[in-house]
Amino acid sequence: MPRGALAKIGAVLLRVFVLVVFTVLLAFPFFWMVIASFKKNLDLYTVENNPFLFNMPPTLDNLRLLFGETQFVRWLANTALVGLIVVVITLLLALPAAYALARLTGRWGERLGIAIFLTYLIPPTLLFIPLSRVVAVLGLQDTIWSVVLVYPSMTIPFSIWLLMSFFKSIPKELEDAAMVDGLTRFGAFIRMVVPISISGILTVVIFSFTLVTQEFVYALTFISPESNQMVGVGIPIFLVRGDVYYWGSLMAACLVASLPIAFFYNLFLDRFIAGFTVGAVK
Amino acid sequence: MTDRKLGALMFAPAVLFILLLIGAPFVLAVLYAFSDVRIGSTGFHFVGLENFRSILQSPSFRQALQNSIVFTIGAETIVIVCSNILSIALEKPFLGRGFVRFLILLPWVAPVSLGTIGWKWILDSIYSVITWVLVALHFYKPYGAPMWLGEPHLAMASVILVHCWRLIPFSTVIMLAGRSAIPKEIPEAASIDGAGFWRTLFQINIPMMTPIISIAVLFGIIFTFTDMTVVFILTAGGPFDSTQTLPSLAFATGVQGSDLAAGAAISLFLVPVLVAVAYMMLRVAHRAEVV
Numbered sequence: 001m002p003r004g005a006l007a008k009i010g011a012v013l014l015r016v017f018v019l020v021v022f023t024v025l026l027a028f029p030f031f032w033m034v035i036a037s038f039k040k041n042l043d044l045y046t047v048e049n050n051p052f053l054f055n056m057p058p059t060l061d062n063l064r065l066l067f068g069e070t071q072f073v074r075w076l077a078n079t080a081l082v083g084l085i086v087v088v089i090t091l092l093l094a095l096p097a098a099y100a101l102a103r104l105t106g107r108w109g110e111r112l113g114i115a116i117f118l119t120y121l122i123p124p125t126l127l128f129i130p131l132s133r134v135v136a137v138l139g140l141q142d143t144i145w146s147v148v149l150v151y152p153s154m155t156i157p158f159s160i161w162l163l164m165s166f167f168k169s170i171p172k173e174l175e176d177a178a179m180v181d182g183l184t185r186f187g188a189f190i191r192m193v194v195p196i197s198i199s200g201i202l203t204v205v206i207f208s209f210t211l212v213t214q215e216f217v218y219a220l221t222f223i224s225p226e227s228n229q230m231v232g233v234g235i236p237i238f239l240v241r242g243d244v245y246y247w248g249s250l251m252a253a254c255l256v257a258s259l260p261i262a263f264f265y266n267l268f269l270d271r272f273i274a275g276f277t278v279g280a281v282k
Numbered sequence: 283m284t285d286r287k288l289g290a291l292m293f294a295p296a297v298l299f300i301l302l303l304i305g306a307p308f309v310l311a312v313l314y315a316f317s318d319v320r321i322g323s324t325g326f327h328f329v330g331l332e333n334f335r336s337i338l339q340s341p342s343f344r345q346a347l348q349n350s351i352v353f354t355i356g357a358e359t360i361v362i363v364c365s366n367i368l369s370i371a372l373e374k375p376f377l378g379r380g381f382v383r384f385l386i387l388l389p390w391v392a393p394v395s396l397g398t399i400g401w402k403w404i405l406d407s408i409y410s411v412i413t414w415v416l417v418a419l420h421f422y423k424p425y426g427a428p429m430w431l432g433e434p435h436l437a438m439a440s441v442i443l444v445h446c447w448r449l450i451p452f453s454t455v456i457m458l459a460g461r462s463a464i465p466k467e468i469p470e471a472a473s474i475d476g477a478g479f480w481r482t483l484f485q486i487n488i489p490m491m492t493p494i495i496s497i498a499v500l501f502g503i504i505f506t507f508t509d510m511t512v513v514f515i516l517t518a519g520g521p522f523d524s525t526q527t528l529p530s531l532a533f534a535t536g537v538q539g540s541d542l543a544a545g546a547a548i549s550l551f552l553v554p555v556l557v558a559v560a561y562m563m564l565r566v567a568h569r570a571e572v573v
Contacts (some may be wrong), residue, residue, distance in 0.1 A: 122304055132542075
């Protein structure tokens with residue numbers, strides 16, 4: 001065999017090796033959640049048992065406990081409700097703002113756009129202490145309305161940024177023609193630009209919703225009653241009873257809550273990445 | 283109405299919201315840091331630099347500051363090397379690439395708190411799968427393996443490991459985006475001129491990818507340095523503050539310990555890093571000519 005072909009086979013094998021190693025390492029915790037979700041407690045907690053095998057027949061008890069005897073479903077519902085409201089608030093504020101920055105404010109708008117993008121970098125861990133006071137003063141403590149109020153501050157900046165570049169890709173002639181036909185500038189925005197921006201809007205919807213499900217610090221700080229929790233806090237804090245972890249149910253909960261979010265985020269990932277790269281990729 | 287006026291009007295609600303929920307709390311955080319506010323009391327007195335003086339003298343704070351820096355640099359170094367390798371392997375299409383990408387991305391797209399719980403089970407003091415494998419391979423006697431989250435250095439390594447696990451996917455997709463933006467002709471021309479894999483990598487690909495690598499690094503720094511979820515769930519800062527970071531200490535002091543003023547003062551130490559990162563990001567964006 002010629003040397004070139006051998007080197008090629010070597011390169012392919014190396015690539016396969018790298019991919020397999022990383023995929024296994026990165027996906028392992030989720031694989032491990034699947035295994036634990038369906039194992040009997042006695043099987044989980046017998047140190048001598050090979051943890052990779054089902055030493056006893058699989059069981060649905062963990063799922064039954066999770067859905068029947070914990071507030072898991074309630075947390076999912078809280079999260080979905082907060083997610084929906086936050087998405088609506090985000091769209092109402094970010095759509096006009098992004099359009100204004102893309103079309104109406106000229107060069108000045110581009111700078112402001114960057115400034116808004118930078119506020120996305122401000123982390124919850126910097127603001128959660130004063131915001132906990134603000135939330136308490138407004139009487140929103142311990143309710144989901146506390147996070148409904150605060151989460152848009154995390155979703156709006158990046159959404160404006162995403163929508164801004166989306167609007168810039170729409171030809172200006174579209175609105176010009178509509179305005180010649182008698183629509184006002186704002187009318188043209190509502191009737192012409194918004195309807196053809198569905199895919200940009202969908203990106204913002206998915207981004208905002210997933211951010212709500214992923215957030216931890218604010219929800220942990222503002223809400224303490226078990227029944228008002230968001231799913232990302234309820235699972236780690238309340239499925240742990242005393243010092244006993246219900247590992248089977250805990251892992252099932254993580255899996256059930258993660259996979260749908262992961263799936264949708266993955267669908268729109270390339271667009272989020274285009275936003276994250278701040279124009280460093282052309 | 284002129285376009286400029288309408289623009290300002292359409293823009294105002296979002297800016298107002300951001301000012302009220304990001305700008306105002308930030309100002310409050312600074313005010314708190316110089317005051318004596320506590321949960322459960324309504325008093326508000328300025329105490330000058332008192333909070334900073336007591337924080338700087340506390341061993342917990344020094345440990346937290348040091349840990350934050352070590353965790354961030356440690357994790358980010360590993361992340362950059364690994365994600366570079368992984369993005370090269372992922373670049374060319376192959377059968378099942380979409381599915382492999384989904385699996386690789388899971389740590390980033392799933393909620394952090396839930397992924398970290400998965401690690402907590404993997405690193406459990408008694409039922410850890412890592413322990414089981416090491417015992418099965420006779421590295422340790424049964425019950426002789428260390429507790430991964432119970433010993434300071436192992437706990438620190440675990441926190442870094444989980445940060446890497448979470449950020450490698452994010453960094454990889456950013457680098458993939460950067461890689462796909464390099465015109466194919468350049469590496470091809472280089473290889474015709476006789477440049478090997480390493481030379482192409484170090485003299486063409488990496489220099490051309492510098493802006494995108496810096497973006498990945500800057501986000502990575504923010505996500506690690508300001509994160510408290512991983513530490514809070516995995517170790518709660520323990521054992522003996524050995525994995526405490528600035529954000530987790532701010533939470534422990536300000537919220538759990540009711541001392542809002544001290545908590546706010548601790549979290550203000552995140553600001554210099556944030557400002558530096560924002561500055562670097564502006565420079566990268568500027569070079570890419572968006573500003």
